Amino acid sequence: MNGASRTAPAHARPVAAPFLLALAVYFVAQVALRLALGGSFEADEAEMVVLSRDWHLAFGSQPPLYNWYQSAFFDLFGVNTLGLILAKNLMLFVAYALMFAALRAVSGARLAVVGALALALIPNLAWWAQRTGSHSIALAAMTSATVAAFLYLLRRPGTGAFLLFGLVVGLGGLAKPNYWLVPPALLLAAASMAAYRPVLRDRRLWLSALAALLVVAVPYGLMLGDPRATFSDVWEFRRGGDAEAAAVWGAGLRHLVQGALVEMLSAGIAILLALGLGGRAAWRLSRPAPAETLLMRAALIGLVLVALGVVAGNIAFVRARWLLPLFMLGLPPLMIVIFRAASARSYRNFLRGMVGLALLLLAAIADTRLRGAGSDSLRVDVLAEAIEAAVPDTPPLLGPHYFTGNLLLHRPGWEAFPPFPTRRLDPPSGRVLLIDDGRGPGVLLRQLQEHGFPGDALPAPVLTGEAVLPYRFTDDETRAVGFLLFDFGRPPG
DSSP states (O other): OOSSOOOOOTTHHHHHHHHHHHHHHHHHHHHHHHHHHOOOOOHHHHHHHHHHSSOOSSOSSSOSHHHHHHHHHHHHHOSSHHHHHHHHHHHHHHHHHHHHHHHHHHHOHHHHHHHHHGGGGSHIIIIIHHHHOSHHHHHHHHHHHHHHHHHHHHHSOOHHHHHHHHHHHHHHHTTOGGGGGHHHHHHHHHHTSGGGHHHHHOTTHHHHHHHHHHHHHHHHHHHHTOHHHHTTTGGGGGTTSOTTOSOOHHHHHHHHHHHHHHHHHHHHHHHHHHHHTTOGGGGOOOOOOHHHHHHHHHHHHHHHHHHHHHHHTTOOOOOGGGGHHHHHHHHHHHHHHHHHSSOHHHHHHHHHHHHHHHHHHHHHHHHHHHSSSOGGGBOHHHHHHHHHHHOSSOOOEESOHHHHHHHHHHOTTOOBOOSSOOSTTSSOOSEEEEEEOSSOHHHHHHHHHTTTOOOSSOOOOSEEEEEEEEETTEEEEEEEEEEEEEEOOSOOO
């Protein structure tokens, strides 16, 4: 069963090659720009330095796929800007290219370009992922891979296709927890369409489930064996909620709606501009192909699943970027439906607009890193020098991962506590260098307690110090960052 007709035009190859080349040029330009500008890593990037300098089968509150991937690049290129930025942009390129490949098979190469470029209209993918993203980039790549594998399975439901789908789902499950919105949304959407139901009734779908289970079994088992680390971020679900209120899910639904509207804003503007400049004929809408209907339904089903989860889990807070896989499911086919019947003028307007957006993103990255007193221009190397002068045999660092990661970037021989709860200070032993970013003694104590320190008061440090950090391009602003050395002695016994 094909499930969807192939509509790729005869001139598909000339469209595909230039598009993929242009896409590659854009991401190479992003790499070159970051290498030329230098500067400190943003918080999530610095966290990768802490987590991925060494190999771990499972480590922390996030599934390990991006950590493995980043560790491989650090091994190949060193723990530096090239190793981090090249990894990031290569995986972003893969996310766009796989979405193009998935859509090309069902909508043709010309419209697949529109669908793939629609991903750049998702702010959390085009901007946030490029500036500081990590695990969400793996989520994006695996969402595109899942769309490609599932549509292939529906067209050619052979044993290999079932196994491929299961393998991709398993790897997606190792990307980020919200990836698990994607498979059920796709399966439920397919179940709602008569043309696709025979594939879902095929017993070989159990092969997909088995393949996915085999991929995630060991890492998930290790993560569940360390629940303090694995579930250390679930507090965010109650963020901003009324601590005294029994039901806070109403706030969660408001965040869900607001996040969805914000994420759709740039896409709506792009559609209005392209069609508005294309004349009256540009507003004719086409009938979606079955696969396009499937993806749009999956996105809506996913939003319903999120809403149900918010209510059932009494969740008070939802980040817009947690919805990223749903926008990746729904926005590309929506853009294809809009532009299928649009004029050539509208199509060209859209492509010109996307070129302009690419240039704007490059300029924004440069402006962010070259101007103002931001985290990306803080001279953390000055803090490294101050610590090294005061404590030559520097013990493991503890503190915000923005600082510990950037310090490890400048001093690769140092060590740092991971940015999730451990029992390394239960009982307290050895020396610890705590970074004080000015949030007060209570925060410093909680950082020690997060790693098992049993005391209810901040112990007396054996040494304190402070460094005044300048910004790379701002002379009239500085930031004071302190450090405290604790010596807990030898472990008891």
